[in-house]
Amino acid sequence: MTTKATTPVEGAAIVASDLVVTFGDTMAVNKVSLSVEPGEVVALLGPNGAGKTTTLRCLEGYLSPTSGLVRVLGVDPVAEHRAVVDKMGCMLQGGGIYPSMRVRETLNLFAAYYPNPRDPGELSSLLGLNHLAKTTWRRLSGGEQQRLSLALALIGRPSVLFLDEPTAGVDPEGRLVIRDVVASLKDEGAAMVLTSHELSEVDAVADRLVFLAQGAVLAAGTRASLTAALESGSTFQSRPGLDLEVLSLALECQVTESRLGHYALSGSLSGGELEKLVTALAAQGAALETFSASSGLEDLYHALYADQPVQDTMPTSRRRRR
């Protein structure tokens, strides 16, 4: 398994180096390093309490790190917050919008905060919010609230974006919209850091992945490099509890059960070798339910966190700076 963190790169839009955040005796972030270049999307992944949001809060300049270095567009986002805040777009978990404010009113207000804002009407169309112009925040569905939050993050034409769970609670149509928006921002050269539990969405938009566990970087890199490093290849589903030793012998590679009924092979099977798998399964009275020539992000995730202890979520009352 790789445990190499992404090292800061010169010219990167976002840099964190040996970032440490402690709350009392609890180490929420433990020597996390990452860098994001313009036009790049980096996803912070991990279970609840892994340190994703705390890392993001440091990058946004909201939380002072206990130690380590953070730079956003070359400046310290805590000490020089005003110098960089108009170039940052942030999407918070939970939105942070006045509940009685209407959609259009909110967009207009946020547009007034920035020197060269995007047109609220255009953003409203882009994110499918036109028909909700007079609806108050509290009356929006979870997905609509997420789309408005994203619109607010985009309204100042940011060069860097921090998106905390951007697709949580969003319907499939909304996810496509958000995915398209992220792709176009990437094309425009925006650097983005996002957190998510929606692995399929992350897989669709992220260039690089940083897996966090108990505040530290567990693994980091592109999906391809991580898959290669983990020596994970094809995956398949069948009945749970197969004899892995017998299967490994038959297929001449290591077979592991990553989750109940989900199996991962240390190498990739070719079309001809697939027959060997079917035969080996049949010998155990099992059938091949699904097969994937290369492992997906979900398999990678489960392989990485297989040995990790279940973590407690950090109490939000301790995540304070200001």
Added chain:
Amino acid sequence: MKMLLAQINVELALALRKGETLLLTIGIPVMFLCFFSAVSVVHSPTPKRVDFLFPGILALSVMSTAMVSLSISTGFERGYGVIVRLFMTPLGRGRLLAAKVVTIAVVEVLQVVVLGLTAMVLGYHFPSGTKFTGLFVVVALVILATLGFAGIGLITAGRLKPEVNLAAANGLYLVLLLISGMVIPLSSLGSFASVARLLPSTALAEGLHAVMSFGTPIGSSTWVVLVLWAVIAPSLASRLFQFE
């Protein structure tokens, strides 16, 4: 300036859109003024009840706007994550605070107009001979008290959970209403009056009564109490306020 104006516009719209805010800041004070002027429930030290009640109710209104209403709305904004979200925009702490101050000032002007007109209808007259200087003194008293009340409101809003803060702000409102000489004269409180005089609400009510009910000078202790609260409470609020 564009940011500040937009924020003031929204703060005002949100304040005036909420029925409960209007009830607290204008409805209840007007009802109190009308009811206690018409019915002899408490002893009035002035021949006409409204002459004593109007300054007291005005003090109550200032307290309801600058402390209770500000505290409740800020507490819920904090609970909803609005304060954190605004931190991540170029608006900045100063403009947000300025927008809130202007909103309080506008609502207070509205209160003075509505209560003043109601009081005049009920027969209130400003003590003769001190009108011009008296008005300046009233403005100074209200500004100092507003700062003190706002500080207290922001301390509780910035430390307590929104629901707890809601209860605390309303509880404080009721207690201060009863012990600050706004409606019930301080002389009715006996020895407790000397402790009550240390409160900003009492100092404001006493100051306003002196100028607006009796046309007498304000005691230096009233100014001292108001100035101390105006300095200490906002300073404490800026130290203790937590964004979330």
